[in-house]
Amino acid sequence: MRTHEQTTDEILDLAAAQFKVPRESLSPDDDFFKKLGINSLQALSLLTRLEQHFNVELPDYELQGVTDFRTLAERIQTRL
């Protein structure tokens, strides 16, 4: 079972790779919309990758209002 920190780290790795930003520039409390410069459609493409990576299904309404990596990790953690 992953810890919350591990899940967060893996999300940061995936986000950095997908949107081609330096991994070290991302931290758990960042607003991923602002930090990655993405819109809601791009956020959904990140969600697709996260679902595949963690092998979970995360309804997007559970992400309403979620803007930082740490909270995103919490939502995923509840489905692991």
Added chain:
Amino acid sequence: MHSYKGNAISWELVDGVIELALHREPCNEMGTLFLSELERLTAALPSFEESAHALIIYSRLACGFSAGGDLRELYQGIRTTEEKTALEGIRDFHQRIHRAMNALDATSLTTLACVHGIVFGGGFELALTCDMIIADKTARFCFPELRLGIIPGFGGIPRLKRDLGNAVVRDLLLTGRSFNVTKAQQIGLVSQVVAEGAALRAARATAAQLAKFDRRTAAAAKKFIKPIPYEELQQEIDIVCDLYARPTVQAALRKFVESTDAQPYLP
């Protein structure tokens, strides 16, 4: 017309396969331009029935297959036109797009939707006219219409119900949630899942396989196993047009179009 280059779509007939490409930025929004060009294709479909055996629909844009109806164009039409005229225009648009979708659904060619990324609303409905959906791992499907106070209006509900049953339709429609390709394959929506960027290659390989069989037999099989729910499709037009007359829908459209929120697509 064996090839056509439009501003929203283009097609080409190659080795018995019509490849229809969607390429209107930002994400293949389906408005009057798209529809008028699609009508060119559907008008030409009968002439292809001797020279082609398959139709592949795919998107050239990185964002995905299609984000669905052109809400900005729709909102502009409502905002700048007297209400009765605007509603007549909405009904006319829906009747035309239903005719085009029905023609794609009914063609004797075997049709393959080749999808990736965003497959939302009208884009999802376009894919549902096809005999098979081939998706890469980035594909994400959604009927977000309830967020605007309407229901899918391009034939999506009757076709999804035909293919998958009512329980799936209720879940997707009433929650407005999006779902990934794993889920899409589990529920039987997608027939092949391939690696990112590989859907068109897989669709071409499938189309080559289809060429081995007698076309009349394939057409008869299709007609038998893919009935078109015309009555429900007509009901859908009536319901959608009634909903568009409600002020709450117009307010929701304005909110969506004018939103600077980073999450307008999330429920």
